[in-house]
Amino acid sequence: MSDLKIKVRDLRKSFGPKKVLNGIDLDVPRGESLVVIGGSGTGKSVLIKCILGLMEPDSGSIEIDGQEVVGMKASEREEIMRKFGMLFQGSALFDSLPVWENVAFGLIAGRGMGRKAAKDVALRKLAAVGLGPEVGELFPAELSGGMQKRVSLARAIAAEPEIIFFDEPTTGLDPIMAQVINELIVKCVKSLGATALSITHDMHSLRAIADKAAMIYEGRIIWEGDARDIDRTGNAHVEQFVQGRSEGPIRMPVRPL
């Protein structure tokens, strides 16, 4: 079996005249955590949605475990989906369901598990992210942002997926809670032995959770390598982004004050 869990080649996606993905090549090795960094509007979310199958690319290839998924039939796609877990940027919890049912949702609705057994699993997963059983009976609107992220993480790992996607996992959290989430992500991914693909513009998050890193700019991967090398890439775009400088090759489309 190939050592690549996810293999992306020449992936392209446009919205009208705007080319959002302009020939992406990306490899995610089995059991490793790859973090893709990039500014807002550079195509990070579109990339992850194409890999997840939530969006159809215009052209290119995406292989999961060596199996081509672009243009796959819906029924086959649902099978592939079972390998995935996803933590959404805004948590995307179902606000009409209590927390435990959110966590158990994939087990009950997606895999036909009984409600009682699924609730037991959900409470165990909530405990794994540091939340007590009493939280299971609350509704998402009653939780803080950090707790919602933890519930979303518990939901992402509930079905013990092979690949977990993290979309801006620490956005909107205070630094301490962001670090708690980062540590939980590392713990959960390692304990499952899963492969992880994250997108973020939070450098603290990258340093905490990444084995490998890549940078996307203008719809292309302009650098990829070991996450420990992120501060010495020799790439002017990456250096500007990592150091958070306004001056450099990356120009923001804003008028000067």
Place this chain on the structure above:
Amino acid sequence: MAGEMATRILQPIGRTFLAGLESAGRLALFTLQSVMHCLVPPIYPRLIVRQMIEIGFYSLPVVGMTAVFTGMVLVLQTYVAVSRLNAESTIPYVVVISLTRELGPVLAGLMLAGRVGAAMAAEIGTMRVTEQIDALRTLSTNPFKYLIAPRLIAAILMLPVLVAIADIIGVFGGYLVSVYRLDFSPAIYLKNTVDFVETIDIVSGLVKAAAFGFIVALMGTYSGFHSRGGAQGVGKATTDAVVSASILILAANFIITGLFFTR
């Protein structure tokens, strides 16, 4: 010069025409997919029952109030017209046929477009913009099966029930005004109502109700499912759901009436 001007005039017309075709195609595909997912397992009975309660039980007060006042007004208006011809005995017939064939299903459909269709569009639209629909997909759950099919099935089943109840309440409203305001004999009013009404009157009304239930749920879910942007997008989806369902209900009413009663 003239060519340029013609292009400038024709371009927006063409663009609007193409956009209209695209919307019609998208709605047709959505309808086909929704109907297919209503028929093919897995089906979620818990969600269907929940929607039946939401659509049927919680709409009873608004549909009941609409029916009772419509029945009352029908009697008052009909009385003005028929008393000039000394044909007051036809009032129960006019009331029952108007309610069962037309006013019951149409008014219930329009009230539900406002109450239920708008709620569906707002709920599903919010789920769309907060990525909850994407989350459903990542949890191996088809949103058509989980969100759309239960609402369609529940609306198709519950609107005929609501209309049947509305018919009875509407006739009762007419009875109240006839008996207590216009001094009709209660027994004769009820006897005339029962004697005059035919099976086709009731059946046609219930068939219309099922069709209107389908339209309300379809437009509510379609508008929500395709909403874009944030709060503004959800607001627009809600408006679209109510307006499009209302227009389609009136158009479908004309077509179904033609199918049942044109000889």
